[in-house]
Amino acid sequence: MSKIGLEIHCQLTKLESKLFCPCKADYREFEPNTNICPICMGIPGSLPLLNKSAVEKATLIAMALDCSTPSKIAFFRKNYFYPDLPKNFQITQLNAYGNTSIGWEGKISIGNSKIRIRRIRAGTPLVEIVTEPDFETPHQVREFLNILSDLLENLNVSDPGLEGAMRADANVSIEGGSKVEIKNIGSFHDLEKAVHFEITRQQSLAERKIEIIQETRHWDDGRKITVSARTKEEEAEYRYHLEADIPWVRIDDNTKNQLQVHMPESISSKKERYISKYGITSQVADILSSDRYFSELFEKANNETNAKDIANMITTDIMGLLDTREKREVSKLEGDHISDLVEYIKSNKITRASAKLALDEVIKNGKQLSEIIEDLDLGHVSDEVTLSDIITEVLNEEAKAVEDAKQNPDIVNFLVGKVMQKTHGKADPELTLALLKKNLGL
Numbered sequence: 372m373s374k375i376g377l378e379i380h381c382q383l384t385k386l387e388s389k390l391f392c393p394c395k396a397d398y399r400e401f402e403p404n405t406n407i408c409p410i411c412m413g414i415p416g417s418l419p420l421l422n423k424s425a426v427e428k429a430t431l432i433a434m435a436l437d438c439s440t441p442s443k444i445a446f447f448r449k450n451y452f453y454p455d456l457p458k459n460f461q462i463t464q465l466n467a468y469g470n471t472s473i474g475w476e477g478k479i480s481i482g483n484s485k486i487r488i489r490r491i492r493a494g495t496p497l498v499e500i501v502t503e504p505d506f507e508t509p510h511q512v513r514e515f516l517n518i519l520s521d522l523l524e525n526l527n528v529s530d531p532g533l534e535g536a537m538r539a540d541a542n543v544s545i546e547g548g549s550k551v552e553i554k555n556i557g558s559f560h561d562l563e564k565a566v567h568f569e570i571t572r573q574q575s576l577a578e579r580k581i582e583i584i585q586e587t588r589h590w591d592d593g594r595k596i597t598v599s600a601r602t603k604e605e606e607a608e609y610r611y612h613l614e615a616d617i618p619w620v621r622i623d624d625n626t627k628n629q630l631q632v633h634m635p636e637s638i639s640s641k642k643e644r645y646i647s648k649y650g651i652t653s654q655v656a657d658i659l660s661s662d663r664y665f666s667e668l669f670e671k672a673n674n675e676t677n678a679k680d681i682a683n684m685i686t687t688d689i690m691g692l693l694d695t696r697e698k699r700e701v702s703k704l705e706g707d708h709i710s711d712l713v714e715y716i717k718s719n720k721i722t723r724a725s726a727k728l729a730l731d732e733v734i735k736n737g738k739q740l741s742e743i744i745e746d747l748d749l750g751h752v753s754d755e756v757t758l759s760d761i762i763t764e765v766l767n768e769e770a771k772a773v774e775d776a777k778q779n780p781d782i783v784n785f786l787v788g789k790v791m792q793k794t795h796g797k798a799d800p801e802l803t804l805a806l807l808k809k810n811l812g813l
């Protein structure tokens with residue numbers, strides 16, 4: 372049996388400024404070496420200033436993962452040289468000298484398994500989440516990461532889809548072997564592959580009675596294999612010492628209570644509510660509740676009367692149209708559009724096929740639905756005279772089908788389809804069927 376533990380680095384992408392200075396937290400839009408100040412460069416005489424919101428967001432994550440949380444925290448200097456770290460030390464947290472990280476001993480359940488969270492600590496705007504080696508398969512690892520990234524997105528502390536927002540290291544061992552650490556895994560997708568590769572590699576060594584040595588290996592993204600790392604860092608080499616420039620920070624009960632009160636509804640209770648209150652199917656509720664953007668859209672559109680249809684429209688039509696972050700950012704779709712559209716379909720003012728065209732348009736220009744239906748001429752063809760003319764045309768063109776329809780009633784649906792084609796999906800389906808049957812003498 373294999374044992375896998377994870378160390379995940381999640382950037383708090385929803386922060387305005389960096390953890391210890393007023394520079395922008397979102398570095399993605401800046402040229403290198405422009406989003407910096409004396410504090411983040413560690414120029415002598417500059418003093419770090421702790422970002423309160425970061426401490427709150429990290430505490431929120433700890434609470435959402437059922438961790439215990441401390442009443443005060445301190446920071447430590449972790450000394451090492453890195454080309455993009457001019458001050459040569461990182462300010463981080465350490466479980467030492469009576470000090471703890473911002474959360475410990477939490478858990479996430481996957482089916483019947485429980486993954487224990489060993490600790491959560493915050494360094495530069497990164498929150499580190501470390502698990503116990505509770506995973507047994509690469510698949511479990513993947514499931515855990517999916518749950519975790521949904522949770523972080525739901526808490527509105529991070530945007531896990533942003534490049535570089537989440538990175539992870541893994542430690543892997545098989546029964547009787549030493550622990551191997553895999554570093555440098557850039558995406559969750561690769562993490563599953565890396566763990567899978569490492570288990571296979573260790574099993575093959577064990578079968579050939581070759582000793583599995585304790586080491587750090589890097590994930591080679593190009594070749595999709597793990598390779599032995601040349602250097603091995605020891606904790607002692609970091610010369611941790613208390614960061615004297617930042618006093619101990621109190622996180623009092625009042626702050627924690629406030630965070631608890633404002634904590635977003637958890638994904639599981641949201642799902643439960645969607646099912647019990649609105650009768651939404653478990654599958655649809657699952658998809659909807661685990662996506663922050665679409666569940667918010669649902670809440671806005673939901674007018675209590677058509678909740679189930681609104682949920683179905685979001686998961687079947689809208690999710691496909693807004694499947695990337697870029698598309699969502701420019702989308703003009705509002706909750707009202709969706710509730711209106713569902714109402715229009717229910718009251719037979721528009722067909723489902725036309726509704727899709729209208730959705731496309733709303734997303735582009737955000738106009739009122741009534742305006743779009745008029746602009747695109749999407750209204751139902753429910754006028755009997757017009758429809759009868761079209762049906763006569765279809766019956767003349769489809770002489771063979773007309774003959775067959777008398778023996779096989781299924782062919783009538785084929786003829787309904789032809790009428791739909793001619794009206795670009797706008798014909799009233801029930802009226803079309805009735806008129807066709809009348810014409811065919813059925």
Ligand SMILES: [Zn+2]
Pocket residue numbers: 389392393394406407408409410411412
């Ligand atoms: Zn700065």
